[in-house]
Amino acid sequence: MRVTVRLPTHLDLYTGGERTLSLTLAPGACLRDALAGVEARHPGLRFRIVDEQGAIRRHIKIFVGNAVATGLAQPLAEGETVMVVAALSGG
Amino acid sequence: MAETVLLVGTRKGFWLLRSADRQRWRLEGPQFLGHVIYHVVLDPRDRRSLLLATSTGHLGPSVFRSQDLGGHWEEAATPPAFRREEGGRSVGHVFWLTPGHASEPAVWYAGSSPQGLFRSEDGGANWAPVAGFNDHPSRRDWCGGDQDGTPDGAKLHSILVDPRDPRHLYLSMSGGGSFESHDAGADWRPINRGVRADFFPDPYPEFGQDPHCVRLHPARPERLFQQNHCGLFRRDADGGDWQDIAPPAEADGTRLDIGFGLALHPRDPDTLWTFPMDATDVWPRVSPGGRARVLRSRDAGASWTTLGNGLPQTQAWLTVKRQALCADAETPAGVYFGTTSGEVWASADEGDSWTCIARHLPEIYAVEAAHPA
Numbered sequence: 001m002r003v004t005v006r007l008p009t010h011l012d013l014y015t016g017g018e019r020t021l022s023l024t025l026a027p028g029a030c031l032r033d034a035l036a037g038v039e040a041r042h043p044g045l046r047f048r049i050v051d052e053q054g055a056i057r058r059h060i061k062i063f064v065g066n067a068v069a070t071g072l073a074q075p076l077a078e079g080e081t082v083m084v085v086a087a088l089s090g091g
Numbered sequence: 092m093a094e095t096v097l098l099v100g101t102r103k104g105f106w107l108l109r110s111a112d113r114q115r116w117r118l119e120g121p122q123f124l125g126h127v128i129y130h131v132v133l134d135p136r137d138r139r140s141l142l143l144a145t146s147t148g149h150l151g152p153s154v155f156r157s158q159d160l161g162g163h164w165e166e167a168a169t170p171p172a173f174r175r176e177e178g179g180r181s182v183g184h185v186f187w188l189t190p191g192h193a194s195e196p197a198v199w200y201a202g203s204s205p206q207g208l209f210r211s212e213d214g215g216a217n218w219a220p221v222a223g224f225n226d227h228p229s230r231r232d233w234c235g236g237d238q239d240g241t242p243d244g245a246k247l248h249s250i251l252v253d254p255r256d257p258r259h260l261y262l263s264m265s266g267g268g269s270f271e272s273h274d275a276g277a278d279w280r281p282i283n284r285g286v287r288a289d290f291f292p293d294p295y296p297e298f299g300q301d302p303h304c305v306r307l308h309p310a311r312p313e314r315l316f317q318q319n320h321c322g323l324f325r326r327d328a329d330g331g332d333w334q335d336i337a338p339p340a341e342a343d344g345t346r347l348d349i350g351f352g353l354a355l356h357p358r359d360p361d362t363l364w365t366f367p368m369d370a371t372d373v374w375p376r377v378s379p380g381g382r383a384r385v386l387r388s389r390d391a392g393a394s395w396t397t398l399g400n401g402l403p404q405t406q407a408w409l410t411v412k413r414q415a416l417c418a419d420a421e422t423p424a425g426v427y428f429g430t431t432s433g434e435v436w437a438s439a440d441e442g443d444s445w446t447c448i449a450r451h452l453p454e455i456y457a458v459e460a461a462h463p464a
Contacts, residue, residue, distance in 0.1 A: 052172035
């Protein structure tokens with residue numbers, strides 16, 4: 001199955017500016033698999049989104065389609081778009 | 092005279108100040124613009140490797156390495172992170188970096204917020220938690236809860252390696268106190284006898300104090316100096332008690348013994364500098380009375396001199412954080428501090444006179460002096 005991952009500018013350091021990734025995942029893949037696919041292409045990026053306890057970092061949201069993902073086990077559908085949104089706030 | 096380089100970490104990036112004569116300085120940067128840079132340290136063992144502790148907004152912490160003074164950077168393949176466990180902690184930011192013992196040229200230590208200790212054995216490429224501290228049965232008692240930390244998170248800092256013994260380590264925590272290990276970090280014990288914690292019912296507890304910066308001089312490694320939330324202290328012997336070395340309050344009652352940083356002389360173990368800040372009522376943490384002054388002792392804290400020549404003496408409300416006061420290795424020693432208002436001040440005569448060598452930078456978190464190879 002194919003999914004698209006869209007990344008914020010905050011992660012340009014890892015991707016060289018590539019903000020839309022097309023991934024081919026095994027049927028039945030979940031969000032965790034998509035992030036593993038991103039990590040394989042851009043090492044170090046996953047740890048910017050998910051901490052060492054496996055939790056999505058504070059103030060980062062991951063959308064699957066138009067809904068906020070509830071966890072990394074969330075299944076993905078063929079053609080799904082995953083969007084990582086990183087808040088930067090304050091002065 | 093070797094080139095002197097100041098490694099300036101700020102809340103918005105990393106800058107270098109470079110000088111061949113310590114009179115004319117060239118500002119280079121920014122690098123990592125927009126990233127929070129907590130500490131940048133040149134490896135004194137090869138005088139070439141640079142380690143930089145950063146985090147970016149909410150993207151979490153990391154460590155970067157450079158072999159060419161920041162021309163190229165490589166991120167740690169395994170940044171400092173706690174062991175994965177149910178309900179486990181995650182590193183908010185890497186706050187402090189310390190090179191290992193001279194006999195262990197690839198070893199580095201890192202301190203984090205929340206308080207954790209990490210070690211790399213490959214020059215900072217891969218980091219592992221030091222289980223002897225992070226999983227110590229007393230760690231929760233020592234570290235306290237979230238409310239015991241500084242406003243932006245409790246810090247583990249002032250990681251010191253005894254030059255006589257690579258297995259003898261110290262660390263300090265805001266809050267929590269100072270601790271030492273004689274077995275390379277496998278076990279730890281508090282070393283706070285004589286250090287005041289006047290915010291507690293028992294002002295001299297076994298642990299729980301708030302050391303801001305602890306330094307060890309390689310020429311006299313059995314001695315420690317401490318700038319604490321509650322004053323200035325010195326410990327002269329292994330296993331000994333701390334002595335209060337605060338200067339007397341000034342005639343108008345102004346205390347000069349409160350601050351964050353503490354810098355030692357490159358050769359003389361009796362000379363040190365601090366940057367006094369206002370600790371009245373709600374702890375404003377700015378130069379007392381709006382007069383920027385540095386404090387120097389030539390006799391290990393028995394007596395102190397206030398130094399203000401060249402520093403602004405009216406309406407100067409400077410804050411200097413704990414990694415932002417340092418000395419270089421030249422003769423006479425240069426002394427430097429960076430302010431949260433983005434200025435770097437330098438003295439090429441051991442603090443007798445001062446010049447502002449950079450301004451308009453973002454909030455400065457760290458200034459380290461180095462002499463690259």
